[in-house]
Amino acid sequence: MAQGCLKCLKYTMCVANLLCFICGAVVLGFGVYMTLNFKFAALTPTLASFNLANMLLISGIVITCVSFLGFLGALKENRCLLLTYFLLLFILMLVELTAACLLLVYEKEIGELVKKDLVNGLKVANNPNATDTNVERDWDVVQKKLQCCGVNNETDWKPKPPLSCCAADCDLPKPQYWKKGCLITLQNFFEDNFLTTGISVIVLCIIEVLGMCFAMTLFCHISRSGLGYKL
Incomplete structure (x- = not known):
C-alpha cells in the first residue's frame, strides 16, 4: 500500500513538473516575443530592467530549470536532484514573498x-x-x-x-x-489588478509548498529504503 502511494506520488511529481516545464517554455517564448516587439526602455529608462518582457524571460528560465530538476529527480529517484529541487523552491518562495513586500513598502x-x-x-x-x-x-x-x-x-x-x-x-x-x-x-490598471496579483502569489506559494512536501517525502523514502542514487 505504501509503495503504491509513493509510486503515485512519484509519477504525479513527474507529470506536474512536465506541465510546469511546458508552461515555462511558453512563458520564455512569450518573453522573447515581447522583448523583440515591445520595447519601452526609451520611455521609462529607470524601470527598463524591470519591464514585463524581462520578467517573463527570467520567470520562463527559472520555471523550466526548476521543473526539469523536479521531473528528473522524481523519475530517477535521485536524492541529490530532489534536495536541490526542494532548496530551489524554498529560495524562490522567499524571493517572491520578499518582492511582494518590497512592492507594498515602496509603492509610492x-x-x-x-x-x-x-x-x-x-x-x-x-x-x-x-x-x-x-x-x-x-x-x-x-x-x-x-x-x-x-x-x-x-x-x-x-x-x-x-x-x-x-x-x-x-x-x-x-x-x-x-x-x-x-x-x-x-495607476488604475495596477490597482485593479492588485488583488489578482496577490491571490496569484499566494496560490504560487501553496503550489511551491506542496512541491517541497512531495520532494522531501520522496527523498526520505529513498533514504530509508536505500534505493536510488546516493548523495
Missing part, C-alpha cells in the same frame, strides 16, 4: 519614478529638435494601447497632441482626444 516611490520618466519622456517628444524617435514611438504605442493622452491629459502635448491621442473624429480639424492621462490610467 515606484509611482514617483514612473511619473518622472513619463514627464521626461514627454519633454523629449515635445522637443521639435529631438533626434530620439524611440520616445515618440513608445508614447504612440502606450497611448493607443491604454487609450490615454499625455501624462495628465491632452494639454501636456505642445502644440497639439499626436494622432495616437485621438479617440474620435480623427479626420476633422478638431478631433476628440482621450480625456485621461497615461499616469492615472497606469
Whole structure:
C-alpha cells in the first residue's frame, strides 16, 4: 500500500513538473516575443530592467530549470536532484514573498519614478529638435494601447497632441482626444489588478509548498529504503 502511494506520488511529481516545464517554455517564448516587439526602455529608462518582457524571460528560465530538476529527480529517484529541487523552491518562495513586500513598502516611490520618466519622456517628444524617435514611438504605442493622452491629459502635448491621442473624429480639424492621462490610467490598471496579483502569489506559494512536501517525502523514502542514487 505504501509503495503504491509513493509510486503515485512519484509519477504525479513527474507529470506536474512536465506541465510546469511546458508552461515555462511558453512563458520564455512569450518573453522573447515581447522583448523583440515591445520595447519601452526609451520611455521609462529607470524601470527598463524591470519591464514585463524581462520578467517573463527570467520567470520562463527559472520555471523550466526548476521543473526539469523536479521531473528528473522524481523519475530517477535521485536524492541529490530532489534536495536541490526542494532548496530551489524554498529560495524562490522567499524571493517572491520578499518582492511582494518590497512592492507594498515602496509603492509610492515606484509611482514617483514612473511619473518622472513619463514627464521626461514627454519633454523629449515635445522637443521639435529631438533626434530620439524611440520616445515618440513608445508614447504612440502606450497611448493607443491604454487609450490615454499625455501624462495628465491632452494639454501636456505642445502644440497639439499626436494622432495616437485621438479617440474620435480623427479626420476633422478638431478631433476628440482621450480625456485621461497615461499616469492615472497606469495607476488604475495596477490597482485593479492588485488583488489578482496577490491571490496569484499566494496560490504560487501553496503550489511551491506542496512541491517541497512531495520532494522531501520522496527523498526520505529513498533514504530509508536505500534505493536510488546516493548523495
